[in-house]
Amino acid sequence: MVQHHLTAEVDAVVKQQVAMARLGVGECGTGWQLFAEDGEMRMYRREQEVDGMVVDPLKAVHTVKGITGHEVCHYFFSPQYRYDWETTLEHMNVVETISEDTLVFYQLHKRIWPASQRDVVFWSHIRHLPNDQDRDGPHIWTVVNQSTEHPEYPGCSGKTVRIYLTVCLLCQTIVNPPKDGAPISRNDISCKITYCSVVNPGGWAPASVLRAVYKREYPKFLKRFTAYVINQSKNKPIMF
Numbered sequence: 001m002v003q004h005h006l007t008a009e010v011d012a013v014v015k016q017q018v019a020m021a022r023l024g025v026g027e028c029g030t031g032w033q034l035f036a037e038d039g040e041m042r043m044y045r046r047e048q049e050v051d052g053m054v055v056d057p058l059k060a061v062h063t064v065k066g067i068t069g070h071e072v073c074h075y076f077f078s079p080q081y082r083y084d085w086e087t088t089l090e091h092m093n094v095v096e097t098i099s100e101d102t103l104v105f106y107q108l109h110k111r112i113w114p115a116s117q118r119d120v121v122f123w124s125h126i127r128h129l130p131n132d133q134d135r136d137g138p139h140i141w142t143v144v145n146q147s148t149e150h151p152e153y154p155g156c157s158g159k160t161v162r163i164y165l166t167v168c169l170l171c172q173t174i175v176n177p178p179k180d181g182a183p184i185s186r187n188d189i190s191c192k193i194t195y196c197s198v199v200n201p202g203g204w205a206p207a208s209v210l211r212a213v214y215k216r217e218y219p220k221f222l223k224r225f226t227a228y229v230i231n232q233s234k235n236k237p238i239m240f
């Protein structure tokens, strides 16, 4: 079977993004600054501008009880749930199904005053990786979203501004088996989530406005999304 033209790119970007997501933020001199905290959630950014535009890389780390990395990635990747948790969506459709673990999405997001409305085309890939710290432990799961071109969605409609993003959601399931050898329940599991994103907003927008939007939107997004996964999963068998 002939490989899809994106397959090589998907493989390279996933490997690179997983490696970056695994890097800690603690190392001094890495330039990561903590900008939001809420319980177990910590949000860091590096202030970075390209051609005068804010493209601050973001790294969020969060630990959530009662769900697994497979469940978090399943609900993040699968299109049928997206309108449930992505509340800034005005329109979303799957432009192409490259394989069962690789889709191409078009998304039109709600306008954030005073900037013009943004849209984005990206491939999205879900994958699980052996847990190299604990060979017998549950696999690590990841979803990588990477902007891409698509002939049906040229980025020059004029009405909206096309944004460019790279997002990596990396999830590690932690199991604390019950002492008495009872079956593992949701009280015995938690998920360590790392969410990395670099967004080029496309058209120019004031740095102060963009940074204020990120500061407000990212913590809301991660809390809302993880609460959604907890609620969807709680009465279902555990997906390891």
Ligand SMILES: Cc1cccc(-c2n[nH]cc2-c2ccc(F)c(-c3ccc(S(=O)(=O)CCO)cc3)c2)n1
Pocket (backbone or CB within 6 Å): 086, 088, 107, 109, 110, 111, 112, 118, 119, 120, 145, 163, 165, 167, 197, 213, 214, 217, 218, 221
């Ligand atoms: C979480 C967040 C941060 C910064 C801005 C906003 C936001 N508020 N109103 C409109 C947007 C907006 C505009 C354009 C976008 F591409 C995305 C966008 C955000 C996340 C992702 S994703 O890949 O992480 C999850 C899939 O939607 C994709 C697009 C979000 N939301």
